[in-house]
Amino acid sequence: MDKTHAPPLSGIRILDFTRVIAGPLATQQLADLGATIIKLENPVTGDEVRGMSAVGPPRSPFFVAFNRSKQSVAIDLKTARGQQLARDLAAQCDVLVQNFRPGVMERFGLDHAALRAADPRLIYVSVSAYGEHTAMRERPGFDPVLQAESGMMELTGEADGPPMRTGLSLIDTLTAAHLSTAVLAAIMSRAQTGYGDYIDLALLDTAIAALGNMGSTWLTTGTAPSRAGNNHIHSTPNGLFQTATEPMYFAVGSDKLFGELCRIIGVPRLAQDQRFETVGMRHANRDELRGEIEAVLTQHSANHWVALTRHLPAGKVRTMDEAYASPEVAERKLVHEVGDEEETFRVVRSPFQFAETPVADYRVPPKLGQDTRKF
Template sequence: SDLRVGGPQGESHFFMAFNRGKKSVALDFTKPDGQAVVHKLLEKADVLVENFRPGVLKKYGLDYPSLAKKYPKLIYLSISAYGQTGPLSDRPGYDPVLQAESGMMSVNGEANGEGLRHAIAIVDTMTAIHSVAAINAALFARTSTGKGQHVDLALYDTALVSLGNMGAYYLIGGEQPRRAGNGHFASAPNSSFETSNGKIYMAVANQKLFGDTCKALGHPEWITDPRFDTVANRVANKPELTRLMEEVLKTDTKENWAQKLRHLPAGPIRTMKEALDEPEVKRRGMLKTYKHARVGEVPLIGSNYRFSDTPVDDSRPPPSLGEHTEQVLSGLAGYGAAEIAALREKKIVS
């Protein structure tokens, strides 16, 4: 079981997107009676996840050192902006700020423009994914050690890890990777290209793919053209190669080119509507409609996991705040109806 300690949440599209399948308990743990409820839940919990600023939970006896004494098998995951210790640990953390500070923005954007943030909350999302991996690793370790442990996961660290090959490019070569917009500073043709009704994206990253692309576009002579016969030459003559390719690509639609080039790394640049209306999305079962307790039907993107033996149950909607308070307190913590009513009266739960 998982015990998630956090502050009040709204029911925006952001909340809906990331809280499908969870149960919501509204609990004031700043009061002793609320702390007692947390302890009752911890008796059956495997994992506790918290994302308060370092030191906040210590005031209520809910920090890891305090809880580890009583629940030695507990996996305790702390998510913060800059880690649990150090001179930056008291700072708040917001996704675009972490993108800026980590160097991520410096490689994103047009070549002659400023560094741009990713529109998706990529650092938050990657931290959440890493938290799942970290929790599972800690649970696996517990099978050998018999003990729980504290996991310190920082948004800042995740942002740095997400630099991937770009970070390695700088560390190994000592040069700042150059922004290239939709293109690539060291590869061509690797960018967006105009068709008759919009753009497609092509990632032609090696010599074989370039040869296949030239043939598919009806110009095999480009393969041996001295302007384009190596990656370096294609990068040096990128504007001319783009012009020639777009002369061909503008003769048909992005949808038709997607079919003609389906054996190559090429695809249409779609709007959100075009992407989510695509038949393959429906065939893969990626769109779900949930019955939300307060607002009715809510369409959301479903789970991308496909297990052969244990299918994912992604049928449960995101909760309303406090929707499952009574269910969790009675079912997991063993509270009776009168006890729950008394907690409501004291405004410990809602």
């Protein structure tokens, strides 16, 4: 296997004005593929997540999560000199990504119309809550707000409880994936046409697209799915079940998988029970089925059942430290150490692994403005 050639985005320069999660995560993914990321930050505060933790600046865990392998340039965009420096940097780059509220970059003279007029090959990406050119363009918005407004929160939580946000910034993370994909497509398009493009990406768009089959249910039937807590809305047993120790999640909704589960846990009679013969009947009698299954599962520990059900889609609920220490994470080499003369950090590698294509070496996240003089 020859990985002596350069990473695929080597030579691509990206000017990154983004802060917090969606934009920084996307440009970090592109950095892993070899792009040079020039992170342009406020010289006083930098990316606001630099101080958003108990550890604090200059490199908080929040900042470390989304900003490895980048270079930091500190420029005051509220000054004419800072704006000119930013324009000069943009002229040296292939891609510009920004997530200021709509209108801010225009006030700085850094909007896509101005910069692409100067360089038609520039790929310009705007990330906002509701889109750059909508009636709601001035409204601020963050991940949990869009979870609420998109209907995602209404789908999350127990059936008899209030709507809940997800424990992670899901919309931001998905937006990052869409952003990096769109940039790659624009780079390919430019290779064919010679021209860059303007990409308008909204958190709202990501949130609505993320509704997936749930959204499709409403679009095709006019009936919205209801909250089901940790259970699947269509199949059973497909949810969280208590053992003698930790709870476990079983996703064994099909007839075949259900029969195999019954055999493994020692109650094959359940697969022949008329109440549970089909997917629909199991779901209709889900409370009775849960009682039957948990009566068996609570006789032994989660680890006992994990060992027995290793060929089924099932797993116990782990704590975060258990997840990071798991043999699966170790075998996939998901955690890497990066460091400099002052600090060492553990970071999670990009999820993709290539057989032939090298990725860039992971480098420590930058200190605020550490590369300003170089540029």
